[in-house]
Amino acid sequence: MTGDSGAELAALVAGASVDVPDFPQPGVVFKDLMPLFADGAVFRQVIDGIVAHHGAGSFDVVAGVEARGFVVAAAIAYATGAGVVPIRKAGKLPRKVLSASYALEYGEATIEVHEDAFIAGQRVLVVDDVLATGGTAAAAMDLVERAGGTVSGFSVLLELGFLPGREKLSPRTVHALLTV
Numbered sequence: 001m002t003g004d005s006g007a008e009l010a011a012l013v014a015g016a017s018v019d020v021p022d023f024p025q026p027g028v029v030f031k032d033l034m035p036l037f038a039d040g041a042v043f044r045q046v047i048d049g050i051v052a053h054h055g056a057g058s059f060d061v062v063a064g065v066e067a068r069g070f071v072v073a074a075a076i077a078y079a080t081g082a083g084v085v086p087i088r089k090a091g092k093l094p095r096k097v098l099s100a101s102y103a104l105e106y107g108e109a110t111i112e113v114h115e116d117a118f119i120a121g122q123r124v125l126v127v128d129d130v131l132a133t134g135g136t137a138a139a140a141m142d143l144v145e146r147a148g149g150t151v152s153g154f155s156v157l158l159e160l161g162f163l164p165g166r167e168k169l170s171p172r173t174v175h176a177l178l179t180v
Contacts, residue, residue: 013157013178033130065137073127085113120148133165
């Protein structure tokens, strides 16, 4: 097992995720992390690992990317006393938004954040569940910066190392608990 926070956390993520073949379309293997979220002890260790990597004082707010990133972001925010901001799929936020469109490994999507989601210069930890091609992560970090925040870090539970996500985000640092 490989991961940016060591073999123990990588093994926890691997052991608590389930491969779902041909979802959402034929040929795609979906990495289902719901069993990880459902196991309180594993979930706590994963959240603690992300907090330990970045340091609780290194960010003011956590931005989670829809939808599983919301779960991770809320837990990190609660554990550190930070705020939490959702980065949503298009059309889900009620006030004025900033939008970013990007390519997925199997389609296209648009995400949004409230225009006033961050205070100018606020340090933002961006989190999501899986890093694949890097399109979602790049768009999310772009939205944070366009809304006035400063990206202080980026973490995912699982990175698909056979896809170019990490390279697409360079020179930004990627923190992945498990790389497969």
